[in-house]
Amino acid sequence: MNAVTREGLQVYFHEGHGLSVYFYLVAILAPVQFLALYLPSLDAQMWSGSGNLFKVSASTTLVLMVYFALRVANQEYAPWRFQSLRTWVRERGQPLATVANGQLGFLALHIGCSLLLSVPFLAWAAAIARTPFWGLAATLALLLFYGFCYGVWGLVALAVWERRPESRQVVIRCFLFGLAVATLLAYLPLNPVAYLLAILGQHDLPPLRVAGVRWPAGSVHFFFHLVLGFAGVLAHRRALARSVKE
């Protein structure tokens, strides 16, 4: 196993420093899901009952997963237990690609664990809200996708500002908030929560019109997030290389 991934596993699971992340995840998700049963109807023309339960649960899981993925990637939990980039590369002789892959691997593992812990909540909510199985499966796939696309920017922040943890924390929060607001203002279907709710509600999203050409909302959404994710991976590698050279 990759040494960097193994270090993450050791710190988070064997030593138990990362269990608080998963505790926060379920501790927030459980009451939100239960209280969502009592949410009043938002639409005067229909009673929502528990029909919105899955939408509320999925949206909450999405926000929590992205937020915690950024924080975990940014090494905000037990940062003193992680070895620095220079230690990995210069003292332990690990190639830069191994460090990058190890960090990405641990991020993917964390996202997988978060999703796994959320699966019972989502499955119960889907069953109660009579959401079809494809809706549940699509939601799980989207959660993984978003977790990775956004979480990778936590690794970028870690590589760029490794010695300035407070700056990193501010930067990733501003990044997340700024992106959420920008997508809401610029073009709503770009926002992951809006898109998730739209596909669960089977609503048609308005296409994007650029220079007289209509681009389907789904294509624009996935193109944007794929670009975001790949840009994050590339930026992470470049930042690692620059950090080691300095």
Add this chain to the structure above:
Amino acid sequence: MAGLGKFLQSLVSPAVEAAAASRPQWNEAIFSQILLSPSFIAAYIPTASLFLAIVLYLAGLFCLSWLAQRRRISSRAFGLLSFAWIATCAGTGYLFFSRGGQIPDGVLLAATLLEDAGEGYVDAQTNLALFSTQPRQYSLTLARGWLDLSSLGAGRVAAGSETLVYRYGAGSPRVQVPLKEWGYKLLRARYLERMSLRASIEPQIDRVSLDVRNHSGHDLIDCWLLAPGAKIALGHLPKGERWKKDFPLGSNADANRGRSADELNLREVTFNDKTRDILFHSSFFPRDVADATWRGSTALFFGWIKDPEGRVDLGDARIRVHNYALYRVIVPLAGPEDE
């Protein structure tokens, strides 16, 4: 049969505004109030089951992480057991909640207002709300004594099914109502049926005499007598029993609180059941109906029928039915100009 004849005559006569004013209200606002009241939510949402599932799931995770922290189990065993526990909870919960899980296919709420029609008959005005947790066809069989059934608003029904479809056969008419997932339909029905329940109020100068005979086969619960200056909680009248009582008309403390001396104070009448409260204050005695018969100088007796019979049968155990029925008598009191 004089009372019945009079009643039937009133059915074919032109609309009487006074009767319309005292007709129970039924609309989406009242329906929403009932639907969203915490006491009624449990009728269509598995709150207890979900709560138990969440607690069990979290307890299992807590136990496993505690064992791992105490080094009672290895990291590998912790991972495998956690995965197995999560998969078990997700799978069994999904099957439980999707194949039943105490979630009904639909819920029928029937709120009936019973008023004496004379000669042992009652005029039953039933407001119905049928709501569905999944797309399906509902077949409502109307009980004997049915006079009229009408739809209120479009509701949220399956496309192309806004009108009611009647099917006749096997003695009882049936109404087909196709509903969408999380759809609903509001209906209003009227019945004339035999019921041996009679209450009479005799207004005197300084008191009212109440005579209630309950041979209906159902207990009459949460009974009240209201008259200007008198608000008396009478309690329960078991089936087969009779009350014959006199009550003095008080000096009217309400007048000192800035309220009209003749106005009945219905706002302070509450019940243990929140749904009954909503039906009473919003449907049977709505506050916003200014010209209702009970607004004037009247004496009013009412009581809830315990475990009332359903006037609409759905014939499916997967549809939960909640019946409420209130019996009321409104008697105008003589005003100063009448004396």
